[in-house]
Amino acid sequence: MxxxxxxxxxxxxxxxxxxxxxxxxxxxxxxxxxxxxxxxxxxxxxxxxxxxxxxxxxxxxNSTKSRQDYRKKLESMGIPATVEEVFGSSYSASIYISRILPQSHPEVKKRNKVFVVGEAGIETELDSEGIPHIGGTDPKYRREVTPEDYKLLAKGDPSVLDPDVGVVLFGLDFHFNYLKMCYAYHYIQRGAVFLATNMDSTLPSAGALFPGAGSISAPLVKMLGGKEPMSFGKxxxxxxxxxxxxxxxxxxxxxxxxxxxxxxxxxxxxxxxxxxxxxxxxxxxxxxxxxxxxxxxxxxxxxxxxxxxx
Amino acid sequence: MxxxxxxxxxxxxxxxxxxxxxxxxxxxxxxxxxxxxxxxxxxxxxxxxxxxxxxxxxxxxNSTKSRQDYRKKLESMGIPATVEEVFGSSYSASIYISRILPQSHPEVKKRNKVFVVGEAGIETELDSEGIPHIGGTDPKYRREVTPEDYKLLAKGDPSVLDPDVGVVLFGLDFHFNYLKMCYAYHYIQRGAVFLATNMDSTLPSAGALFPGAGSISAPLVKMLGGKEPMSFGKxxxxxxxxxxxxxxxxxxxxxxxxxxxxxxxxxxxxxxxxxxxxxxxxxxxxxxxxxxxxxxxxxxxxxxxxxxxx
CATH class of the missing domain: 3.40.50.1000 (HAD superfamily/HAD-like)
Structure with a gap:
């Protein structure tokens, strides 16, 4: 070498x-x-x-920011840029879900709603491709798990598990919790495709390392016996x-x-x-x-x- | 076979x-x-x-319950039992930390405080062995990460990272969050021993599966490049x-x-x-x-x- x-x-x-x-x-x-x-x-x-x-x-x-967010960040730091010059993993994943996945997974044509474990950047990019989604920044999922959750999730009750969800997309989620792990697992067990924006284990910040998107999806990989998500980042x-x-x-x-x-x-x-x-x-x-x-x-x-x- | x-x-x-x-x-x-x-x-x-x-x-x-909790659960279900008949992974881990670890890791003799990622059962068993601990059910760690956290954790500020912590112990934590992942990672990067009560990937409940203790420690394993914790459960x-x-x-x-x-x-x-x-x-x-x-x-x-x- x-x-x-x-x-x-x-x-x-x-x-x-x-x-x-x-x-x-x-x-x-x-x-x-x-x-x-x-x-x-x-x-x-x-x-x-x-x-x-x-x-x-x-x-x-970085899946937490949309291309627009990234352009703004670049600009605020004195780096002029256009949206077209920015390629993010959330954009990459959204393109795949809207254009490629319906070909390779025909069932996703009927159930094309995405359960998002991540921040607003993913939601913005899914919106830009017209893909329906739940989860994400919805405060409904930012709470403790209850005995009722276990019962409803266990029986796949449609009041908690949306029957239109055919994809689970993981990105970096600063609001990751046990409840979201439960939802993601039960959607995947019911046939949803397991995707991740990227698999970076860490995120550099303030001169040190913090958990990255690959660490957020790691519990699901463990629960699924080692099955890795398809991912779209570098x-x-x-x-x-x-x-x-x-x-x-x-x-x-x-x-x-x-x-x-x-x-x-x-x-x-x-x-x-x-x-x-x-x-x-x-x-x-x-x-x-x-x-x-x-x-x-x-x-x-x-x-x-x-x-x-x- | x-x-x-x-x-x-x-x-x-x-x-x-x-x-x-x-x-x-x-x-x-x-x-x-x-x-x-x-x-x-x-x-x-x-x-x-x-x-x-x-x-x-x-x-x-199950690391969330102490032996006493388990005896009570058995009894409430009509199964009489004594505390001595119960062996839990939190008890097993506590015995190891108090009696074995100081021999194999002499530095733990000086820094024997445990940062707990888990529920009350772990705290009770650590208390029964006289081991000091932080984290766990302390509401201080049940919140969102802030920009200030990144800065203080990055520089290892003693106002956030207790210099006496020499062990990070993972168990099943229904209140797992991004902030706890950050703390656990930075303690381990500063030399704390990485332990887990057990490595079960899932927890059966209500006739279905939910995330187990092994899924809670999975992000850390990912961040540490595949390094698994020493664990004590079956x-x-x-x-x-x-x-x-x-x-x-x-x-x-x-x-x-x-x-x-x-x-x-x-x-x-x-x-x-x-x-x-x-x-x-x-x-x-x-x-x-x-x-x-x-x-x-x-x-x-x-x-x-x-x-x-x-």
Missing amino acids: STPEYLTGKKEALGEFIAKYDVFLFDCDGVLWSGDHLFPGVPETLDLLRSQKKRIVFVTN PNQAMMDAIEGKFQFDRAKACMVGDRANTDIKFGLEGKLGGTLAVLTGVSTKEEFLEGDTRPAFYVDKLSDLLEGA | STPEYLTGKKEALGEFIAKYDVFLFDCDGVLWSGDHLFPGVPETLDLLRSQKKRIVFVTN PNQAMMDAIEGKFQFDRAKACMVGDRANTDIKFGLEGKLGGTLAVLTGVSTKEEFLEGDTRPAFYVDKLSDLLEGA
């Missing part, structure tokens, strides 16, 4: 690196910012790429196909930039992009990138190190 | 079966009752065994050793009775008990017992079928 090339401080190599690609796909958390803390020099770095007519796409596994290639479908770019002239070996870098490598660039401001360590199974072509200490390649 | 012997309706074989053993270890949920529904004939069956001077031990992985032999230590019985003359192949029956087989009896009133199906990897020596449709062996 080849050793990733370290570009920080190497002006000429940085210039060549930038010149080589037309499209830069950016992971956001851990690359552009951590939580609400924007890394210094990031807006300037993106300005530099834009000034050289590079196409920029923000690819995020490194799943459903998202790469959607991005390519939209922008019609040449994969050989595209570079994925990210902080996680097993999601971002894997996403770029499996997508057969021309390049992959790792930054050391997020989850994976230098050792993981240099000695692990999934190695980027290039790495820098931080994204703004690219400025020296101007 | 030998085929389990079906005893239901076979008077003579049932009589021989009962005569063969001095001690009967009973799983409770799925064998004696399901949720709050006692199976018919159970008290009479236990009376029959007691009348023949059999020792009875109720072995439960089929873990720490519990069998504790039971034998207390009653000093001959394992060859003991029989484990249960409804789950991969916990109860495995517990009896790995503990090299003289016998294992499966009932079909709980989680595992007849097919699992007859064709699976973990097969009981005997099986009956329901526990009260033993009455015919009187």
